[in-house]
Amino acid sequence: MRIAVLGAGSMGHGIAQVSAMAGHDVVLRDVESEFVEAGLAGIRENLQGGVDRDKVTETAMAETLERIEGETDLEAAVEAAELVIEAVPEDMDLKKQVVADAEAATDEGTIIASNTSSLSVTEIGSALEQPECAVGLHFFNPPHLMDLVEIVIAEQTDERTESVAIDYVRGLGKEDVVVRDTAGFASSRLGVVTGLEAIRMVEEGVASPADIDEAMRIGYGYPMGPLELTDHVGLDVRLHIAEHLRSELGERFRPPQTLRRKVRAGTLGKKTGEGFYVWEDGERVGMSGDWAGNA
Numbered sequence: 001m002r003i004a005v006l007g008a009g010s011m012g013h014g015i016a017q018v019s020a021m022a023g024h025d026v027v028l029r030d031v032e033s034e035f036v037e038a039g040l041a042g043i044r045e046n047l048q049g050g051v052d053r054d055k056v057t058e059t060a061m062a063e064t065l066e067r068i069e070g071e072t073d074l075e076a077a078v079e080a081a082e083l084v085i086e087a088v089p090e091d092m093d094l095k096k097q098v099v100a101d102a103e104a105a106t107d108e109g110t111i112i113a114s115n116t117s118s119l120s121v122t123e124i125g126s127a128l129e130q131p132e133c134a135v136g137l138h139f140f141n142p143p144h145l146m147d148l149v150e151i152v153i154a155e156q157t158d159e160r161t162e163s164v165a166i167d168y169v170r171g172l173g174k175e176d177v178v179v180r181d182t183a184g185f186a187s188s189r190l191g192v193v194t195g196l197e198a199i200r201m202v203e204e205g206v207a208s209p210a211d212i213d214e215a216m217r218i219g220y221g222y223p224m225g226p227l228e229l230t231d232h233v234g235l236d237v238r239l240h241i242a243e244h245l246r247s248e249l250g251e252r253f254r255p256p257q258t259l260r261r262k263v264r265a266g267t268l269g270k271k272t273g274e275g276f277y278v279w280e281d282g283e284r285v286g287m288s289g290d291w292a293g294n295a
């Protein structure tokens with residue numbers, strides 16, 4: 001299939017990579033050539049990492065890179081595409097504009113997918129002349145390592161679009177779950193609940209962040225505890241999502257005061273060196289606040 005990926009940032013370049021690895025011809029489009037180049041460099045780096053770890057052969061790397069073209073011109077990027085996947089910043093007006101412009105430059109029937117993590121795919125699709133071709137493809141970060149893709153079915157998505165989306169995701173060798181277009185889909189909604197409750201438990205002094213995380217890691221088989229994950233995602237990002245879910249789904253998503261306080265203080269997690277843990281050179285070296293000094 002010919003696929004256009006719009007936005008060459010964190011997600012877009014990864015989506016382009018996994019698509020090309022599955023044998024699709026991919027055009028990766030961004031607004032400036034330096035962003036396109038950065039995306040292509042990211043793909044080369046990911047593939048080289050795979051080669052170094054014996055996960056990807058030199059031949060597969062070369063063939064994958066051959067299937068990906070960089071582009072800044074929208075019309076050239078989406079021309080003849082059967083599937084367009086937008087991965088531009090999380091802004092409703094921008095996404096509506098991007099999908100409408102893409103649709104106008106493609107053939108009738110081209111599937112237009114959004115990688116939004118929280119916005120309504122139904123609303124994004126409302127910007128299309130053929131909203132039945134809209135679908136959500138919620139990849140996880142980083143796309144080349146994460147196995148799950150949520151397929152988000154908007155109010156207008158038709159059966160053909162759904163089945164193309166499912167075939168595409170399975171063809172990537174990923175696992176799909178099909179969810180209705182509701183706030184937080186399946187994964188964020190449950191993930192955020194656990195994260196917020198873990199923060200409330202720290203506030204109430206139930207246990208230290210490390211012990212709460214260990215309980216979920218060892219007791220429930222989570223690959224990473226909810227507080228450590230919050231530090232990875234970014235406390236500001238978590239707060240923003242919680243506020244969105246609260247407005248859509250109710251008070252059970254009310255962000256705890258500790259989360260607001262830490263965001264105001266600029267302790268945003270791993271990226272700033274401190275969240276619920278203290279981080280040095282990307283490694284967890286201790287806990288924050290009242291628990292400081294404990295590993």
Ligand SMILES: NC(=O)c1ccc[n+]([C@@H]2O[C@H](COP(=O)([O-])OP(=O)(O)OC[C@H]3O[C@@H](n4cnc5c(N)ncnc54)[C@H](O)[C@@H]3O)[C@@H](O)[C@H]2O)c1
Nearest residue numbers: 006007008009010011012030031087088089090116117141
């Ligand atoms: N980062 C994550 O962990 C993650 C996970 C799942 C889903 N998402 C979703 O993926 C989308 C992209 O997120 P990201 O983290 O990759 O963002 P990012 O900021 O890393 O990349 C966005 C890219 O889009 C480009 N862009 C802006 N306007 C454009 C246009 N009109 N046409 C083409 N490109 C344009 C920007 O220049 C930038 O390179 C968002 O909707 C986000 O919610 C992100």
